[in-house]
Every structure is written in C-alpha cells, then in structure tokens.
Amino acid sequence: MERIWTNGSPFGGLFEGTAWGAPSCPDAAENTAPVTLPKPSVWAEQQFNFKPARIQKQVLDSKTKRLILCCNRQWGKSSVTAIKALHHAIEHPNCTIIVVSFTEQQGGELIAKVLNFASLAGLPDRRVRGYKHSLLLPNGAKIYAIAHSADGAPSRTADIVIYDEAARVSDTVFSATLPFIAHTRGAVWMLSTPKGQTGFFYNFWHDSDPQWTRVFSTVDDCPDIPKEFIELHRKGAPQFFRQEFYCEFTPAPGRLVSRERLQQMYDPALDSRKLPPLKRS
Ligand SMILES: Nc1ncnc2c1ncn2[C@@H]1O[C@H](COP(=O)(O)OP(=O)(O)OP(=O)(O)O)[C@@H](O)[C@H]1O
Numbered sequence: 001m002e003r004i005w006t007n008g009s010p011f012g013g014l015f016e017g018t019a020w021g022a023p024s025c026p027d028a029a030e031n032t033a034p035v036t037l038p039k040p041s042v043w044a045e046q047q048f049n050f051k052p053a054r055i056q057k058q059v060l061d062s063k064t065k066r067l068i069l070c071c072n073r074q075w076g077k078s079s080v081t082a083i084k085a086l087h088h089a090i091e092h093p094n095c096t097i098i099v100v101s102f103t104e105q106q107g108g109e110l111i112a113k114v115l116n117f118a119s120l121a122g123l124p125d126r127r128v129r130g131y132k133h134s135l136l137l138p139n140g141a142k143i144y145a146i147a148h149s150a151d152g153a154p155s156r157t158a159d160i161v162i163y164d165e166a167a168r169v170s171d172t173v174f175s176a177t178l179p180f181i182a183h184t185r186g187a188v189w190m191l192s193t194p195k196g197q198t199g200f201f202y203n204f205w206h207d208s209d210p211q212w213t214r215v216f217s218t219v220d221d222c223p224d225i226p227k228e229f230i231e232l233h234r235k236g237a238p239q240f241f242r243q244e245f246y247c248e249f250t251p252a253p254g255r256l257v258s259r260e261r262l263q264q265m266y267d268p269a270l271d272s273r274k275l276p277p278l279k280r281s
Pocket residue numbers: 001002003050051052053056072073074075076077078079080193
C-alpha cells in the first residue's frame with residue numbers, strides 16, 4: 001500500500017492573504033510574492049515527515065539542469081521528483097513543469113504524488129485548464145502531465161520537462177517534447193529503471209557529456225525493501241530481476257548480441273574505404 005505522508009508542520013503563512021476564490025482568469029497568478037523555502041531535503045522532512053535516504057537527499061538538493069536517475073523499481077523516483085518539482089514551483093511563480101511518460105496515465109501517477117504533497121502543504125486543489133493531471137498553484141506555477149503522443153501536440157514552453165519511466169518513452173515523443181525548453185534554458189530531469197539497450201535514456205546514461213548529473217542506485221540502497229521480496233522476484237522472473245532491481249541495461253529478450261559486445265567488436269581505427277571491395281562469387 002502506498003505510504004500516506006503526514007503533514008509534519010503546517011504550511012502557515014506561505015500564501016497568507018491570498019484569496020482562494022476562482023480568479024477572473026482561471027490560470028492567472030494570484031500571488032507572485034517571492035517565497036523561499038528550506039532546501040528541498042529539509043523541507044520534505046519538516047513539511048511531510050518524508051525522511052529522504054542519503055542519495056534521495058542528493059537528488060532533492062541538486063541544482064543541476066540535467067539530471068538522470070537510474071534507479072531500481074520502487075526506489076522512490078516519483079516521490080522524490082514530485083517533492084522536488086513542487087518545491088521548485090512554489091519558489092518560482094508562473095513557472096511551467098511538464099511531465100512526460102509512456103502514457104498520460106503514468107505521468108498522472110507522478111502528478112497524483114504532487115497533489116498529495118500539495119494538499120499536505122495546505123495548497124488549494126486546482127487544475128490547469130485542459131489538463132486532467134495537473135496542479136495550478138496560487139502563484140501561477142503549473143505542473144501537468146501531457147498525453148504520450150508526438151502527433152499534433154500543441155507546442156508548449158516549459159521551465160522543466162520531467163521524463164518519468166524515461167526508458168519506456170519513445171524517441172519520437174522525446175524529440176517532440178524536448179523543444180519545450182529550447183527558449184527557456186530549462187531543465188531536463190529523467191528518471192527510470194533501465195529497459196533494454198536503445199533509446200534516449202540509454203544513450204544519455206552511456207554518454208560522457210559532463211553536463212549531466214547521473215545518479216545510480218540499486219535495491220541495495222533500499223533497506224526498506226525486504227530481502228525475501230527480492231528473492232521472490234529473482235526466482236519468479238530471473239530474466240528481469242537484474243534490470244528491475246540492479247539497474248542493468250540488459251539486452252531486450254530475443255537479442256542475440258548485446259550492445260556492449262557489438263561495441264567491443266567495432267574497431268574505430270578501421271577505415272572502411274581501405275577495405276578491399278566485395279567480390280561477386
Ligand atoms: N525516503 C522514503 N521513506 C519512506 N518511504 C519511501 C521513501 N522513498 C520512497 N518511499 C516509498 O516507496 C514507495 C515507492 O515510491 P515511488 O513510487 O516514488 O518509487 P518509484 O521508484 O517511482 O517506483 P516505480 O519504479 O514503481 O515507479 C512509495 O510507497 C514511497 O512512499
């Protein structure tokens with residue numbers, strides 16, 4: 001069962017003086033006065049009694065604009081990201097944070113966590129017009145999930161794009177949504193458990209570009225997940241176990257040669273133009 005977080009301390013005073021009634025323009029900001037919260041890891045604990053583990057703390061407090069979390073199932077990827085996104089939205093009036101996943105429903109799961117934390121923080125429960133899975137804050141900040149479709153998607157502008165279960169999001173959708181931050185110098189946060197050896201999540205994880213902050217963590221960092229459960233999974237589905245809990249980019253079932261093996265076989269010093277021409281037999 002999903003853990004229900006308690007409200008560690010009231011959100012008193014944060015939006016004091018704000019009228020919660022429907023504004024004349026539904027998405028208009030009502031109160032853009034600057035708000036400074038404690039850093040996210042401290043806020044999470046004080047506000048929600050959410051005690052982040054060591055690596056979760058690093059993720060929460062990281063200010064990087066290029067973040068990749070490669071972590072096991074049930075690590076807390078969505079919860080930590082939901083708190084991080086909400087913290088950012090409260091501190092940045094009128095900002096836009098868009099969640100992309102392999103289905104709109106999956107993106108909605110992360111929004112549900114945002115809504116849960118927002119409610120504990122005493123924020124009003126309001127939607128962004130036209131978005132079922134969304135939160136509109138009194139300061140005009142918006143967090144919403146979009147449908148997983150590259151076709152006919154209206155162009156949007158975002159300050160942060162979050163790819164939840166990024167390894168399951170197609171490259172087509174990635175290419176259609178990354179331009180949301182083209183003009184904003186916005187941030188990209190990707191969170192996923194590996195799935196196969198193709199796609200943008202795989203590519204960025206294996207790339208050496210130093211602008212990305214890469215966070216790797218396995219079930220060994222999750223003492224709350226009982227050993228007997230892990231053993232149950234290992235026995236029942238050994239072909240997926242190392243992927244799901246030890247975050248290995250294992251080849252898709254049916255693939256004869258792994259990507260690593262192919263790369264080892266490829267010799268970049270070999271110039272194809274110097275190879276002898278193929279002869280007809
Ligand atoms: N620091 C923590 N303390 C207590 N419980 C935690 C902590 N971090 C995560 N959890 C709990 O672990 C469970 C899984 O969290 P969450 O759904 O965020 O993980 P996930 O990595 O996104 O999972 P999935 O791989 O299924 O998408 C939730 O019940 C969440 O409340």
